[in-house]
Amino acid sequence: MIAFPFRFRLILLFLSMSALATLSTGSSEATNSGLPLPRFVTLADVQVNARAGPGFRFPINWVYVRKGLPVEVIDEFGHWRRTRDVDGVEGWIHLSMLSGKRAVIVNATSADPSPPMLRRGPNSRSVPMAIIQVGAHGRLLECEGDWCRVEFSPYRGWLPRSVLWGVYEHEQID
Structure with a gap:
């Protein structure tokens, strides 16, 4: 009977430490690329799709048609970057469509x-x-x-x- 409370406390301790580790490193966005958030980048192609979510299965909400346009990266998920444009429009763009050049x-x-x-x-x-x-x-x-x-x-x-x-x-x- 004593072993159950000990195991229970051990599990709680493990979960608490996992939560603290996640909080101390910040969100997963910061560890994805290692670059700071938010940051500015530019569109790398003449046609760039901004999607509703981080993946090709999500619908395209917006199509940018100007290479070199600056956007602000505000979140990261895998190979996807959540961006905001000058008008405040947000969308998810694949990182291959973004450049580190500044505009x-x-x-x-x-x-x-x-x-x-x-x-x-x-x-x-x-x-x-x-x-x-x-x-x-x-x-x-x-x-x-x-x-x-x-x-x-x-x-x-x-x-x-x-x-x-x-x-x-x-x-x-x-």
Whole structure:
């Protein structure tokens, strides 16, 4: 009769330790690729399906038709990445359809809805080079403080980080 409570306690201890191990490593997403969540990536092909769940058996909810578009990876499951786009639309994309290259989309800010000026240097007093339209997407090259160097072919210049979607506020980009 004494053995049952001991076995029961042993099983409870094992289950508790398993639960603690899972909590201490974070969710399975972090251990899947070893990369941090969330993070930004880009679409690797001209046509990419975003599905309702992490697998080919799930229906396609959305089809992206622009290579290089930035998306935010917010979850991982096996070879699938749950992503969010600039409009907040979420879907599951196979990792073979994603690239580690970085890109940004120009967003209007509530403080200044006018299109931002691409500048020669990383400050508002630097020489303006071009007006970049809201919704334009370009390549992210580097960030320095509140400014990021971007390429909107054929132009390369600096934009305030606050008008860009595809880079985090304090993220270091070299």
